[in-house]
Amino acid sequence: MQPDMLVCDEPVASLDVSIQAQIINLFLKLRRELGLTMLFISHDLGVVRHLCDRVAIMYLGRIVELGATDAVYAAPQHPYTQALLDSVPRLVLADDVTTVFRPIAGELPSPLSPPPGCHFHLRCPLAFARCREERPALREIGVGRLSACHLAPFPAA
Numbered sequence: 459m460q461p462d463m464l465v466c467d468e469p470v471a472s473l474d475v476s477i478q479a480q481i482i483n484l485f486l487k488l489r490r491e492l493g494l495t496m497l498f499i500s501h502d503l504g505v506v507r508h509l510c511d512r513v514a515i516m517y518l519g520r521i522v523e524l525g526a527t528d529a530v531y532a533a534p535q536h537p538y539t540q541a542l543l544d545s546v547p548r549l550v551l552a553d554d555v556t557t558v559f560r561p562i563a564g565e566l567p568s569p570l571s572p573p574p575g576c577h578f579h580l581r582c583p584l585a586f587a588r589c590r591e592e593r594p595a596l597r598e599i600g601v602g603r604l605s606a607c608h609l610a611p612f613p614a615a
């Protein structure tokens with residue numbers, strides 16, 4: 459069919475790791491050989507980092523951050539992106555092998571009746587009075603970089 463674009467909705471979820479790797483390599487090959495554009499939808503941050511040039515982070519159905527994948531992972535510009543990256547379990551090799559895991563606080567509100575203001579304010583460690591009343595617009599904070607947080611841009615860590 460020679461498509462110009464593929465929309466891939468969780469294409470590797472529920473696959474075991476070896477099959478997942480084969481499918482990801484097939485996507486990379488198709489993109490390289492056919493010059494495809496792919497819109498890749500996933501909850502797996504590792505797969506997104508491996509496959510995608512640009513990433514849009516969504517919370518309760520809205521984009522809260524968008525940018526080049528390397529830049530977003532290196533210096534997130536929205537507290538939800540930061541919390542997502544912190545919630546990925548990983549091993550830190552030091553004197554001891556320690557598992558680091560910081561889950562996001564609070565419960566996910568219903569998308570049918572999201573909280574007023576910033577939809578993330580009930581779970582955001584940086585929330586302040588304005589966040590409860592005014593929904594932050596998704597705005598440009600750098601070249602090709604957008605964030606929907608009143609406090610963005612954040613200084614580099």
Ligand code: SF4
Nearest residue numbers: 576579582589607608
């Ligand atoms: S607008 Fe306020 S509540 Fe929303 S992410 Fe930014 S600091 Fe947190």
